[in-house]
Amino acid sequence: MPLISDSIIKQVRENNDIVDVIGSYLPLVQKGKNYFCVCPFHDDHTPSMSVSREKQIFRCFVCGATGNAITFVRDYEKVSFQEAVDILAKKAGLNVNIQLKREDNTPYKEEYEIFNVVTMLYKxxxxxxxGAKAREYLEKRNLTKEVLDYFDIGLSLSTGVCKNLSTKYEKEKLINLGLAREDLSDLFTNRIMFTIKIIMVTQ
Ligand SMILES: [Zn+2]
Structure with a gap:
């Protein structure tokens, strides 16, 4: 099964103006060529996020969150990349059939949830x-921002992720998922992280 094809992604992006997409979630104020809103990805009190219609990207000047219409929907709605493409395809009335992996009906719903939370954190x-040093390294390896976004590439730090997660999730789960050691310390620290995903798409 292929990944979502570039042509679908292109179609979805061409048919969803980023200003309209973000504007459907958050109030935007126009200043010159760009639009501004309160950043939903950090505790923001002044509009720190700018949205460019010309470049079709958003960028937060405080937390560094950046991306396009698809990755905004993914991160805002906390869904997978495929689900975000699906949401935007439907919004634009495009007839693309994206077969989403159904995470709702599995007995591993919480495991998926944990992976999604950790993926977001790493990103x-x-x-x-x-992340400046890691970004520099990835750039040298010719991994563009788009590739990093598409494959949910992130960075683990030594911030005690599993200890924090253990206030909400069972310790055993975190260990079984390969994220934590017995003492709840993180198995991965200061590493670039590549999320493994199974993506099934039909067109
Ligand atoms: Zn921000």
């Missing part, structure tokens, strides 16, 4: 100030 790390 935010990579986009943060602490």
């Amino acid at each position: 935010n790390n990579l986009n943060s100030q602490k």
